[in-house]
Amino acid sequence: MNERALSTLELGVWTEQACLETNGQPTLARASATQLFRGDIEGEGRLEMLLTYHADGSTSAVGLERVVGRVAGRQGSFVLEHSGCVEEGVAKANFAVVPGSGTHDLDGLRGRGWFVRHPDRPGALTLHYEFG
Numbered sequence: 001m002n003e004r005a006l007s008t009l010e011l012g013v014w015t016e017q018a019c020l021e022t023n024g025q026p027t028l029a030r031a032s033a034t035q036l037f038r039g040d041i042e043g044e045g046r047l048e049m050l051l052t053y054h055a056d057g058s059t060s061a062v063g064l065e066r067v068v069g070r071v072a073g074r075q076g077s078f079v080l081e082h083s084g085c086v087e088e089g090v091a092k093a094n095f096a097v098v099p100g101s102g103t104h105d106l107d108g109l110r111g112r113g114w115f116v117r118h119p120d121r122p123g124a125l126t127l128h129y130e131f132g
Contacts, residue, residue: 002130005071007039009115009123016051027053035065041127043069049082059086064098071129076104091117097129108132 012034020028028050035045049063063082069075079101084093094114102109111129 003072003128005040005113005125005127005129007037007041007125007127009117009125010036010038011117011123012036012044019050026055029053031061031063037067037069037125038122039125041067041069041071041125043067045080047082058088061085061093065095071106071109071127074105076102076106076109078102078106078109089119091115091123097127 014031014033016029016031018027018029031049031051033047033049035047037043037045045065045067047063047065049061051059051061053059061082061084065080065082066077067080068077079098080095081098082093082095084091092114095112097109097111099110108131109129110132111127113125113127115123115125117123
């Protein structure tokens with residue numbers, strides 16, 4: 001990937017509902033959230049996540065997020081596929097741009113990245129990307 005985008009990521013609305021709770025087993029839940037991107041990526045994301053809560057208090061999650069906005073001044077939308085966890089209150093995830101999901105000026109966007117969010121602070125996001 002030739003280019004790098006750095007942004008902050010602010011969590012907006014978060015709603016969550018347990019899907020499966022079984023004694024002695026990790027709880028499964030579904031969450032919907034909004035996120036604001038500021039920096040080299042500007043815009044809003046709508047995130048759908050599936051989560052599992054472990055007995056030690058950590059969480060594992062996978063999800064998809066549609067981001068509408070700009071990357072390095074190019075406008076459109078794209079979808080990110082997330083895989084992450086929360087350990088000791090710190091959210092960490094790796095993500096990839098879903099191939100073929102870019103629209104308008106973001107058509108052909110490809111990339112991979114990660115973010116880290118500490119409690120009560122915006123997350124720090126890095127995306128390595130290119131257009132192909």
